[in-house]
Amino acid sequence: xxxxxxxxxxxxxxxxxxxxxxxxxxxxxxxxxxxxxxxxxxxxxxxxxxxxxxxxxxxxxxxxxxxxxxxxxxxxxxxxxxxxxxxxxxxxxxxxxxxxxxxxxxxxxxxxxxxx
Amino acid sequence: xxxxxxxxxxxxxxxxxxxxxxxxxxxxxxxxxxxxxxxxxxxxxxxxxxxxxxxxxxxxxxxxxxxxxxxxxxxxxxxxxxxxxxxxxxxxxxxxxxxxxxxxxxxxxxx
Numbered sequence: 001x002x003x004x005x006x007x008x009x010x011x012x013x014x015x016x017x018x019x020x021x022x023x024x025x026x027x028x029x030x031x032x033x034x035x036x037x038x039x040x041x042x043x044x045x046x047x048x049x050x051x052x053x054x055x056x057x058x059x060x061x062x063x064x065x066x067x068x069x070x071x072x073x074x075x076x077x078x079x080x081x082x083x084x085x086x087x088x089x090x091x092x093x094x095x096x097x098x099x100x101x102x103x104x105x106x107x108x109x110x111x112x113x114x115x116x
Numbered sequence: 117x118x119x120x121x122x123x124x125x126x127x128x129x130x131x132x133x134x135x136x137x138x139x140x141x142x143x144x145x146x147x148x149x150x151x152x153x154x155x156x157x158x159x160x161x162x163x164x165x166x167x168x169x170x171x172x173x174x175x176x177x178x179x180x181x182x183x184x185x186x187x188x189x190x191x192x193x194x195x196x197x198x199x200x201x202x203x204x205x206x207x208x209x210x211x212x213x214x215x216x217x218x219x220x221x222x223x224x225x226x227x
Binding site: 033041043089104106 | 120124158159160161162165204206213214215216217218219220
């Protein structure tokens with residue numbers, strides 16, 4: 001296992017199209033997080049899963065966004081009817097447990113979305 | 117609204133100097149504190165974590181935490197040009213469920 005894997009690395013889409021991103025966490029990690037990062041900003045929390053359960057969603061996550069982790073392994077993030085404001089780097093991270101002294105979370109390389 | 121504040125920089129230091137990066141946070145219930153390094157176009161990489169007041173050293177890096185002042189800092193000794201990156205301060209909300217990031221401080225180390 002070489003770490004958190006995200007696919008695709010880059011995506012260019014036309015406004016109004018739907019896009020789906022995939023994240024494969026480190027295999028033994030039960031927590032999976034999605035973050036979004038725009039230029040000059042820090043990553044912003046979107047949602048997280050513990051196993052297959054989606055436990056928290058940010059108010060940043062509009063109705064056009066949906067995330068799943070059907071078997072507690074990989075996760076997908078779908079954006080429907082994309083808007084130019086959705087252009088960002090979408091980051092996935094995984095950990096065993098939460099962000100505390102007993103664990104370390106690792107980020108994938110991200111998916112850079114450009115909406116034209 | 118939980119906030120993490122950092123000076124956006126850039127912070128410019130000569131090679132071999134000490135770089136000092138600072139961060140303040142608003143949530144008094146925050147428990148865990150992290151420093152990530154992010155090179156342009158890459159994902160964040162964890163370099164330090166700290167959980168209790170005081171200093172924690174790891175090689176050239178020292179993290180300092182003062183919960184009473186809601187302040188966390190990162191010192192980089194003997195700065196190298198390869199340290200040039202954006203440094204993100206991140207803080208857990210109470211309950212450990214999410215991580216809140218600052219906007220990051222850009223560090224430039226000149227040869």
